[in-house]
Amino acid sequence: MIDKPSDMFDRDGEWAQLSRFVTSTFERATLGVVSGRRRQGKTFLLQAMCEATGGFYFGASEVVPKPEALRQLGDALREFTGSPAAYRFQDWGQAIDTLLALATDRPIPVVLDEFPYLARESKELPSVIQNALAPRRTQRLASRARLLLCGSSISFMSELLAGQAPLRGRAGLELIVATFDFRVAAEYWGLRDRRLAALVYFVLGGTPAYRAEQLDGETPQRVEEFDDWVIGHVLNPANPLFREVRMLLAERSFQTSFTTPRPARATRSTWRPSAPMANSSRWAR
Amino acid sequence: MKWGETIGMGHLARLEKIATLRPARRLLLFSGTGFMPQLEEAARRSAGRIQLIGLDRLYESD
Numbered sequence: 288m289i290d291k292p293s294d295m296f297d298r299d300g301e302w303a304q305l306s307r308f309v310t311s312t313f314e315r316a317t318l319g320v321v322s323g324r325r326r327q328g329k330t331f332l333l334q335a336m337c338e339a340t341g342g343f344y345f346g347a348s349e350v351v352p353k354p355e356a357l358r359q360l361g362d363a364l365r366e367f368t369g370s371p372a373a374y375r376f377q378d379w380g381q382a383i384d385t386l387l388a389l390a391t392d393r394p395i396p397v398v399l400d401e402f403p404y405l406a407r408e409s410k411e412l413p414s415v416i417q418n419a420l421a422p423r424r425t426q427r428l429a430s431r432a433r434l435l436l437c438g439s440s441i442s443f444m445s446e447l448l449a450g451q452a453p454l455r456g457r458a459g460l461e462l463i464v465a466t467f468d469f470r471v472a473a474e475y476w477g478l479r480d481r482r483l484a485a486l487v488y489f490v491l492g493g494t495p496a497y498r499a500e501q502l503d504g505e506t507p508q509r510v511e512e513f514d515d516w517v518i519g520h521v522l523n524p525a526n527p528l529f530r531e532v533r534m535l536l537a538e539r540s541f542q543t544s545f546t547t548p549r550p551a552r553a554t555r556s557t558w559r560p561s562a563p564m565a566n567s568s569r570w571a572r
Numbered sequence: 573m574k575w576g577e578t579i580g581m582g583h584l585a586r587l588e589k590i591a592t593l594r595p596a597r598r599l600l601l602f603s604g605t606g607f608m609p610q611l612e613e614a615a616r617r618s619a620g621r622i623q624l625i626g627l628d629r630l631y632e633s634d
Contacts, residue, residue, distance in 0.1 A: 470631055481627035482604060 292335045296495070297471050298328065301464055305336050308460040309396045309433045316387050316430035318420055318457050321437040322444035323464030325538065326496035329437055332464060333398050342396035342433075343367050343389055347404040356405055357382055364389075379412050383419040387430035394431040402436040403443045417453040435460075439538075467493030476506050483510040490521055491528075501528045580608035584622065598623055602630075 289306045323329050337344040345363045361374035376382040386397050406412045438444045472493040473484035507516040587599050602625045615622040
C-alpha cells in the first residue's frame with residue numbers, strides 16, 4: 288500500500304483501491320477506469336498517485352483535433368522521459384504502445400485524464416486500446432503499465448465498459464470518486480456545530496473544490512454568521528458559485544451529447560441536430 | 573421531517589394516522605431543532621417503534 292499524501296483529506300477507500308490496482312504484481316498491462324463528477328478531486332487523486340509512484344499523467348485540456356491531441360501527448364511524454372527526440376505519433380495505436388512501453392520493469396500508473404475529450408475526436412480510441420490490450424499480445428505481456436482512463440462523465444465512462452463496447456470486460460478497476468457525504472463534508476469544512484454543518488451542506492453539498500477554489504477557504508464558523516455568508520458568497524454575482532447551478536446543468540447536457548448515438552455519415556445531411564449549442568462546431572465542419 | 577420546528581405529539585399523531593393506511597414497522601421523526609419531552613417519553617416506551625433523529629444522532633451515531 289502506497290502512503291497517502293498528507294494533504295489529501297479522506298478518500299482512504301479510493302486511495303486504497305487505486306493503490307492496490309497500481310501496485311498489483313500482475314505480469315502484464317492492465318486497464319482501469321476512474322470516473323466521478325467534476326470538482327470531486329479525481330485529478331488531484333490521480334496526480335498524487337503518479338507523483339508517489341513515478342507514473343505518467345496526461346490530462347487532455349479540451350476537445351482538440353486528433354493530430355493536436357497526439358502532439359500534446361507526445362510533448363507530455365517527452366517531458367516525462369526526458370528524451371531528446373520528439374515523439375511523433377501518426378495514430379493512437381502507436382501512442383498507446385508507447386505508453387505501454389513506459390512500464391517494462393515495474394508497474395506504474397499511466398493516466399489518460401479527461402478521456403472523453405480524447406474519445407470524442409477519436410472514436411476509434413476504445414477499440415485501439417482493446418486491441419493494444421489483447422490477451423496474448425507481446426506488447427501487453429511485456430508491459431506492467433496500469434493504464435487508467437478517467438473522465439467526469441459517469442455515463443460516458445461506464446458505457447466504455449458496458450454492453451457491446453470494445454473495452455467491456457477488460458477493466459480490473461472501475462472506481463467512482465463520489466461527492467463527500469454530509470458527515471465527511473462537515474469534517475472537511477471543519478464545522479463542529481451540527482446545525483451549521485447541516486445548513487452549509489444543504490447549500491453546497493459535498494463537493495470539496497468549492498471550499499478551496501470558489502470560496503478561498505471562507506466558511507462560516509458560527510451559525511449566526513450563516514446568513515451573511517450566504518449573502519456575501521453564494522448569492523454574490525461576482526462569486527463563481529453564483530452561476531454554479533447553471534454551469535452544472537450545462538455540463539450535464541454537454542456530457543449527455545457525448546453519449547447520444549450519432550446518425551451514420553450517409554444520413555447526416557438530412558439530420559437536424561436537436562442540441563445546437565453542444566454540437567454546432569461539429570456540424571459546421 | 574421538520575427543520576425549524578420542535579417535533580411534538582401532534583406530528584406523531586399525524587404519522588400514526590398515515591401508518592394505519594400503510595402499516596409501518598417503525599416511525600422515524602427528524603428534526604433540526606429537537607423534540608418535545610412528551611414525545612421523547614413516548615419514544616422511550618415504544619420499544620424502538622418510534623425513532624427520533626435529531627442533528628446529533630444524524631451526525632454521530634452509526
